[in-house]
Amino acid sequence: MHLKHFFKLSPVFIVIVLAFAACKKDNQSLKYDQINDIKITDATTSFTVAQRDSLIITPTLSQTMPAGDSFTYSWKIDSNVISTSQNLRIKVTLSPGTYLMTYRVTSNRNGIYTLKRYTVTVTGIYPDGWYIVNNKDGKGKVSLIRTDDVFFDNPMEVANNKSYPGKALAVYNFGKGGFFYYFSDQNVYRFNMNDWLELGDKSSILPNLATPLPFKSAPAFILDASKFDQFIVADGSLYAGISGSTSENVKPFTQRIPGDYDLYPGVFPNTYDLTYFYDNAKMRFMRMAIFSRILEDAPKTTGSFDMANVGRKMIASDRGISTIFEEEIEWYFIMQDNNGRYLMSLTYDQFGSTLVGVNQQMVNSPEIGSATNFATSSILKQLYYTVDNRVYLYDMLANSARLIYTFPAGYVIKDIEMQRTTSKRLVIGVNNGAAGEVYYFDINAQGEFNNSTYAKKFTGFGEIVQIAPARKNL
Amino acid sequence: MLINHTRIMKYLLYVTIVLSLFSCKKETVETYQGKDGVSFFAYTDQQLHTTAVRSYSFAFQKTVKTRDTMYIPLRLTGKLSDKPRTVLLKTAAGTTATAGVDFELKEVTIPPGVYIFNYPLVLINSVGMASHVYRIVLEPAETKDFTLGTLGQTPATTANLRTEENFRYLKIDVSSMYVRPAYWDILDEDFGEFSAVKYKFMVKVLGITDFSLDSIGSDGLLNFPVTLRNALADYEAANGPLLDENGQEISFP
Numbered sequence: 001m002h003l004k005h006f007f008k009l010s011p012v013f014i015v016i017v018l019a020f021a022a023c024k025k026d027n028q029s030l031k032y033d034q035i036n037d038i039k040i041t042d043a044t045t046s047f048t049v050a051q052r053d054s055l056i057i058t059p060t061l062s063q064t065m066p067a068g069d070s071f072t073y074s075w076k077i078d079s080n081v082i083s084t085s086q087n088l089r090i091k092v093t094l095s096p097g098t099y100l101m102t103y104r105v106t107s108n109r110n111g112i113y114t115l116k117r118y119t120v121t122v123t124g125i126y127p128d129g130w131y132i133v134n135n136k137d138g139k140g141k142v143s144l145i146r147t148d149d150v151f152f153d154n155p156m157e158v159a160n161n162k163s164y165p166g167k168a169l170a171v172y173n174f175g176k177g178g179f180f181y182y183f184s185d186q187n188v189y190r191f192n193m194n195d196w197l198e199l200g201d202k203s204s205i206l207p208n209l210a211t212p213l214p215f216k217s218a219p220a221f222i223l224d225a226s227k228f229d230q231f232i233v234a235d236g237s238l239y240a241g242i243s244g245s246t247s248e249n250v251k252p253f254t255q256r257i258p259g260d261y262d263l264y265p266g267v268f269p270n271t272y273d274l275t276y277f278y279d280n281a282k283m284r285f286m287r288m289a290i291f292s293r294i295l296e297d298a299p300k301t302t303g304s305f306d307m308a309n310v311g312r313k314m315i316a317s318d319r320g321i322s323t324i325f326e327e328e329i330e331w332y333f334i335m336q337d338n339n340g341r342y343l344m345s346l347t348y349d350q351f352g353s354t355l356v357g358v359n360q361q362m363v364n365s366p367e368i369g370s371a372t373n374f375a376t377s378s379i380l381k382q383l384y385y386t387v388d389n390r391v392y393l394y395d396m397l398a399n400s401a402r403l404i405y406t407f408p409a410g411y412v413i414k415d416i417e418m419q420r421t422t423s424k425r426l427v428i429g430v431n432n433g434a435a436g437e438v439y440y441f442d443i444n445a446q447g448e449f450n451n452s453t454y455a456k457k458f459t460g461f462g463e464i465v466q467i468a469p470a471r472k473n474l
Numbered sequence: 475m476l477i478n479h480t481r482i483m484k485y486l487l488y489v490t491i492v493l494s495l496f497s498c499k500k501e502t503v504e505t506y507q508g509k510d511g512v513s514f515f516a517y518t519d520q521q522l523h524t525t526a527v528r529s530y531s532f533a534f535q536k537t538v539k540t541r542d543t544m545y546i547p548l549r550l551t552g553k554l555s556d557k558p559r560t561v562l563l564k565t566a567a568g569t570t571a572t573a574g575v576d577f578e579l580k581e582v583t584i585p586p587g588v589y590i591f592n593y594p595l596v597l598i599n600s601v602g603m604a605s606h607v608y609r610i611v612l613e614p615a616e617t618k619d620f621t622l623g624t625l626g627q628t629p630a631t632t633a634n635l636r637t638e639e640n641f642r643y644l645k646i647d648v649s650s651m652y653v654r655p656a657y658w659d660i661l662d663e664d665f666g667e668f669s670a671v672k673y674k675f676m677v678k679v680l681g682i683t684d685f686s687l688d689s690i691g692s693d694g695l696l697n698f699p700v701t702l703r704n705a706l707a708d709y710e711a712a713n714g715p716l717l718d719e720n721g722q723e724i725s726f727p
Contacts, residue, residue: 251693254700
């Protein structure tokens with residue numbers, strides 16, 4: 001009976017015993033010390049800095065008990081410690097991009113630390129602006145006017161710590177790529193667009209030339225609309241290569257594409273898979289399809305003109321409108337025959353197919369027969385042309401032009417370029433003897449220069465050969 | 475009834491307490507047990523997998539060779555080994571070449587720790603190859619270390635960006651004649667129809683003997699025909715049309 005009660009009550013005993021065993025008196029005495037509460041109170045946590053510029057950050061530290069405490073500091077990007085100083089002062093060598101940087105302040109007294117995260121955006125040292133190709137004392141160089149108007153006289157020599165001999169012929173960049181080509185009368189080079197470090201020369205760019213460089217005249221370079229092919233037209237000959245948007249994808253150019261032709265120095269990507277050229281020998285358009293290396297005659301067209309038989313010599317070209325991803329691009333051409341000069345164009349339809357566009361003789365246009373430089377607007381049916389020191393505005397619809405600006409006597413306009421992203425700024429390079437100057441003209445809604453004068457002026461160049469936008473080739 | 479119910483509950487409690495002491499037990503993790511395997515290996519985009527035929531001709535080499543080695547990628551499946559292991563290939567049905575005369579298959583030692591291995595197949599420039607194309611059909615042979623490995627496709631992943639093929643049989647055509655190489659399928663569009671004369675002209679102009687895509691790259695595929703068209707134009711200007719072994723005029727598209 002007793003045993004029965006014992007078994008009956010045993011679970012209760014087990015629980016009670018376990019309860020006693022689970023609890024134990026805690027005799028510890030807790031001590032509370034006030035700690036030095038550190039805070040990093042910077043309001044600015046995002047910084048943008050150009051490559052090779054200095055990045056300086058002086059954080060503001062607040063402490064509740066500063067006396068007697070000291071700290072260890074670390075600045076980290078990813079897992080790399082870039083500084084152990086209280087204030088950051090480094091020369092930025094990172095590639096362009098956006099980085100998260102962590103600042104850590106650790107108390108040497110008790111090891112407690114506080115963190116602050118910063119965002120650092122590294123831009124190329126030469127991220128955007130205008131290339132000014134010029135020759136000084138018989139030697140070529142490419143200067144840069146950065147978008148913030150900071151001027152760099154000869155970045156390629158500074159960046160590479162070497163001299164680039166020969167006279168400058170031309171410079172061309174990729175539409176969206178990270179590098180550009182510089183042609184001199186002795187070589188051709190490829191440079192990284194962000195830091196201008198040299199990526200190669202003719203031995204890797206044009207290793208297959210049947211005849212050695214130099215080209216006798218300024219070449220033209222452009223990507224096709226797909227960005228998978230690249231073309232050089234030089235001395236009337238065409239060279240093609242596989243491209244891409246980064247230098248890793250770029251392959252060497254071919255030998256001269258075989259054929260009986262003498263091309264105008266221009267390349268006209270018109271649709272995603274078709275790029276046109278103009279044969280000034282037979283006065284007709286030619287074309288090459290994407291990933292083809294066959295230069296073929298353009299097919300006959302009806303409409304305003306026959307692409308297979310234009311019968312005029314091409315003098316100049318510039319682009320018009322394009323689709324949003326630039327897979328279709330309109331092109332304007334200045335053509336010439338014995339009767340005068342003509343404005344002609346290639347455009348595209350809604351299905352991305354080539355269309356012939358305008359074909360009109362340029363009348364009521366002073367000195368048009370002597371014009372040497374042309375730039376079209378991508379928002380207005382207008383183009384600008386220059387003769388010596390004079391700038392004319394041509395209205396395509398009215399088919400007439402008027403003088404809108406004259407540089408001082410002795411100045412000769414060498415090149416004009418539209419800022420293609422807006423068509424609101426015309427950049428003009430002029431030479432006063434061997435001294436080059438660059439002018440920015442802002443354009444109003446009528447296509448005329450704001451206040452009939454320039455907005456900015458840059459001096460100190462050698463004799464200007466070409467001006468080119470740093471970020472936009474098409 | 476109440477008493478019985480309490481008793482049952484009580485015994486259940488004891489049993490639960492006792493069982494709970496033995497409820498957890500360390501369990502060993504099951505691992506793969508079995509013989510490691512070997513199969514042929516190729517990336518899908520190389521188009522060298524089981525339906526393809528690899529080819530070799532002693533005529534396409536830069537120098538005259540009596541023997542040459544063709545390297546055949548193999549994939550090992552199973553556990554990696556920290557010891558050397560041996561692998562062997564054997565011929566399968568469809569083989570017209572003669573072992574010891576046209577080729578040699580030997581047991582080869584694989585270094586420790588590798589899972590992809592190039593098996594050296596020795597090809598012999600035999601008398602018969604001057605007038606015949608012999609086929610060798612290979613499959614992995616059973617060795618003390620390996621059996622036939624896992625077959626099929628290994629999909630591309632973020633770590634391995636190319637889809638892979640693991641297959642049992644590999645066909646190789648070997649000759650010392652100027653026979654159309656299997657890789658010419660890819661060259662047809664840009665280089666035109668194969669002929670021995672065209673091939674010799676290409677070797678002379680470009681200075682290379684292997685025109686497979688792996689060798690010439692995408693830029694070679696597009697750029698070399700331009701070089702060849704220019705060279706052919708020069709040749710024709712000096713000598714007239716270049717005719718192939720069938721009397722057809724050579725051209726590059």
